[in-house]
Amino acid sequence: MFKAIATAGARLTDANSAPEHDARDNMMREVRAYRLSRVLEQLRLHRCPAILLYDPVNIRYATDTSNMQVWTGRNPAHYVMMFADGRIVAWEFHSCEHVWDGVSVDVEFRHALSWMFFNAGHEAERRAKVWGAEILDVLSQRAPGEPLLAVDRLDPFGAAWLQEHGIALLDGQALMETARLIKSRGELILIGESLRTAEKGIARMRRELRPGLTENEIWAHLHYENIRHGGEWIETRLLASGPRTNPWMHECSSRVLQNGDLLAFDTDMVGPNGYCSDISRTWHVGDGAATDRQRKLYELAYSQVHFNMDLLRPGMSFREFAQRAWKIPEPFIRNRYCCLAHGIGMVDEYPSVAHDVDWDISGYDGLFEAGMTVCVESYVGAAGGTEGVKLEQQVVITEQGCVSLTDCPFEIDWL
Numbered sequence: 001m002f003k004a005i006a007t008a009g010a011r012l013t014d015a016n017s018a019p020e021h022d023a024r025d026n027m028m029r030e031v032r033a034y035r036l037s038r039v040l041e042q043l044r045l046h047r048c049p050a051i052l053l054y055d056p057v058n059i060r061y062a063t064d065t066s067n068m069q070v071w072t073g074r075n076p077a078h079y080v081m082m083f084a085d086g087r088i089v090a091w092e093f094h095s096c097e098h099v100w101d102g103v104s105v106d107v108e109f110r111h112a113l114s115w116m117f118f119n120a121g122h123e124a125e126r127r128a129k130v131w132g133a134e135i136l137d138v139l140s141q142r143a144p145g146e147p148l149l150a151v152d153r154l155d156p157f158g159a160a161w162l163q164e165h166g167i168a169l170l171d172g173q174a175l176m177e178t179a180r181l182i183k184s185r186g187e188l189i190l191i192g193e194s195l196r197t198a199e200k201g202i203a204r205m206r207r208e209l210r211p212g213l214t215e216n217e218i219w220a221h222l223h224y225e226n227i228r229h230g231g232e233w234i235e236t237r238l239l240a241s242g243p244r245t246n247p248w249m250h251e252c253s254s255r256v257l258q259n260g261d262l263l264a265f266d267t268d269m270v271g272p273n274g275y276c277s278d279i280s281r282t283w284h285v286g287d288g289a290a291t292d293r294q295r296k297l298y299e300l301a302y303s304q305v306h307f308n309m310d311l312l313r314p315g316m317s318f319r320e321f322a323q324r325a326w327k328i329p330e331p332f333i334r335n336r337y338c339c340l341a342h343g344i345g346m347v348d349e350y351p352s353v354a355h356d357v358d359w360d361i362s363g364y365d366g367l368f369e370a371g372m373t374v375c376v377e378s379y380v381g382a383a384g385g386t387e388g389v390k391l392e393q394q395v396v397i398t399e400q401g402c403v404s405l406t407d408c409p410f411e412i413d414w415l
Helices: 002-014 018-045 056-063 069-074 117-142 156-164 172-179 185-208 215-228 292-311 318-324 356-362
Strands: 050-053 079-083 088-092 107-111 148-151 168-171 239-241 262-266 280-284 341-344 348-353 373-380 389-398 401-404
Touching: 018 050, 018 056, 018 079, 018 172, 018 185, 050 056, 050 117, 050 172, 056 069, 056 079, 056 172, 079 117, 117 156, 148 172, 156 168, 168 172, 172 348, 185 215, 215 239, 215 262, 262 389, 280 292, 292 318, 292 373, 292 389, 292 401, 318 348, 318 356
Parallel strands: 050 148, 088 107, 148 168
Antiparallel strands: 050 079, 079 088, 239 262, 262 280, 280 389, 341 348, 341 373, 373 389, 389 401
């Protein structure tokens, strides 16, 4: 059922008939209402009158507006204050109120003020005081006597000014990550649309794969299909070939693919509607067969992903999952992937589940819940080895277990 939900978006996206357009409009209204309700619920649970959002992904989730997402992630010139009663004040970049066109919310617009050095030079601290006075004025007018504000991201000048003027700050990122945790039926459809786009890009990469091309040339095909189908950006450039597959986390380069290489990649692709598709696969370059060593690495990575997928159940704690997870053979422990699994939505999200061996340093507990979308990870490459295999599968947790959201093929004939 969940796979069918995630696939249903293709019909709503591709159809041109009025009923299909109406159905899509209704679905988008439902998604926006659901996401807004999740944010307001967190504010009420924490008895917090308002949240100030700077993270462009949080703004997209809460309001379904976007404005130069990557640029505003570095340049805070697009921010929103949302009140627990649903009122919204939006500070927009110069003449950008039109980004709210088509979004049916009651919003008051103001002009964004940035005190980043790029915008303010040596006037940064003074501008931060002007910004703070306006934030305080908006908060006191709409939530008088409520000296508490959740903030997802704020530079030092701003945080210091608000605290000096009696405003206690709450971790807004925790509120937003919790709000984004459980996906609605409509969100699963939008995630499916992003995944279908990623699959087109992966298929194009596979068709074009051959010795003599560079890693960059192969990677460009994923970008092409993403942009062509209304996608937005790709968060990393994680594609490597040959000896660059070990250790993992080499970003793609001008290296020329050689016959017999392994090629591994991780899409990290923010596709249509702002939802992320996070798929990792490893292929063989050229016409020859994979070597026994390559096949063994692949078999281990495949086993890790599918063993851990079979474990996932709602109500299972992160700690139990880490303890029961597939045991990495000793030669591959040092180069293990940074986590066993992580949440996924508009981007990588809470939780990031640590390996058992890393628990004391980076582990934290919690519970898997039905409706969470998760990526199950594996990297297998020996310390000091010359090759490695990266695999990752995006799933949704259901009452019965987890269901894969992509049919992107594995190299089953290597097993």
